[in-house]
Amino acid sequence: MNWDDARVFLAVQRERTLRKAAKVVGLDQATVGRRIAALEHALNATLFFRASDGYALTPAGESVLKAAEKMEQSAHELARQAQGVDNRLAGEVRVTTTDSLALAFVIPAIASLHAEHPDVRVQLSTSTQMLSLARRESDIAIRTQKPESPDLVARRLARWRVGLYATEHYLRRHGEPERGTGLSGHDLVLYQPFLSGNSRPTLVGEPIHAGRIVASVHSSLMLRAMIRADIGIGEVPVHMGERDGLVRIWPELSRGSAYEVWLVTHQDLRHTARVRAMIDAIVARFETED
Structure with a gap:
């Protein structure tokens, strides 16, 4: 197996369809299919099960996977080291x-x-x-x-507290929530991963069982947009809440974990x-x- 074959094999294994794999490696779907068939013929082994939900590795494919990943690691290391001495600003x-x-x-x-x-x-x-x-x-x-x-070098760029925010218009309509009421009578917008965890979700430490979850999102940008649209109240990094002109509710309270940027x-x-x-x-x- 050469690196080109390994690259196609890994793309099919990760993407599970020829179409998606073809997009990753920059080939057409038919070529990817032929490359996999040729590889299986050369190795005299069936590498993938063809199922209705996509391609899955056979036991022979599992054994090939480790070798292909080692080839990938070596190829990327070679490219990184070569690029690492590149002094061109282009x-x-x-x-x-x-x-x-x-x-x-x-x-x-x-x-x-x-x-x-x-x-x-x-x-x-x-x-x-x-x-x-x-x-x-x-x-x-x-x-x-x-x-x-x-192998990775990390530098912290920011560490922001996370507060509870709403618009002035929302607070005029609904009033400020009272602490200890579980956000009763208030509309909430939440970051979806917080709902998917094992612990009961809170906003700046306040339980939300009495509030009404109007929407949940996977993007902090969309969360902030929903708050600005008066859909509900939600947690936002203090730096971003100030940029957006939102009103901070209970300024003395913050989420237990800060919002860090690396x-x-x-x-x-x-x-x-x-x-x-x-x-x-x-x-x-x-x-x-x-």
């Missing part, structure tokens, strides 16, 4: 972050970078899904959690000129907001 930098942080910080940082280094091209991905720096899906990640991998890159890439320039622009943008 070429592509891939950045991944959330939509909220992209609008407030990363896009202005890209504008600053472009003004100074117009030959650097940025590929920006905004999603709650964490792309892999080790697999070179991204060069820089702006995340709300610190990674544990020793800049993460692979240690092999942090000295690449274009990656370093993008990092510096992002850091400068956050520093202007302190």
Whole structure:
């Protein structure tokens, strides 16, 4: 098996359909199917079950998976090390972050970078899904959690308290909630992952059992938009609530855990000129907001 075969094999294993795998590796669907068939013929083994819900590995495929992942790791390490000594302020930098942080910080940082280094091209991905720096899906990640991998270099950009917010218009209509009532009589908008946890959800420590959950979202940007639209009250990082002109309810109370923002890159890439320039622009943008 060569690296090209391993790359196609891994794409099918991860995406589970030929169509999605083809998009990942930049080939057409028919070519991916032929490559998998040729690989199975060369190895004299069936690597995938073809099921109605997609492709799944056979026992033979499971054994091939470990070897393919080792090849991928070596290929990415080679590319990172080569890129790490690249002193050109030109070429592509891939950045991944959330939509909220992209609008407030990363896009202005890209504008600053472009003004100074117009030959650097940025590929920006905004999603709650964490792309892999080790697999070179991204060069820089702006995340709300610190990674544990020793191969990654992390720098904390911000640490904000999280408060409870509403609009002035909402509070005129509904009044300010009373502490100890479980937010009785109030409409709530929540971050969906908090509802999916094992513990009972609260807002800045206040139980919400008596409130009415109007909507839940997977994006902090959408959560803030719903609060601004008078749909309900919700938790927002204090820095962002102030930017949005929202009214903080119970200013003395905050969520138990702060909202942290981390800049993460692979240690092999942090000295690449274009990656370093993008990092510096992002850091400068956050520093202007302190």
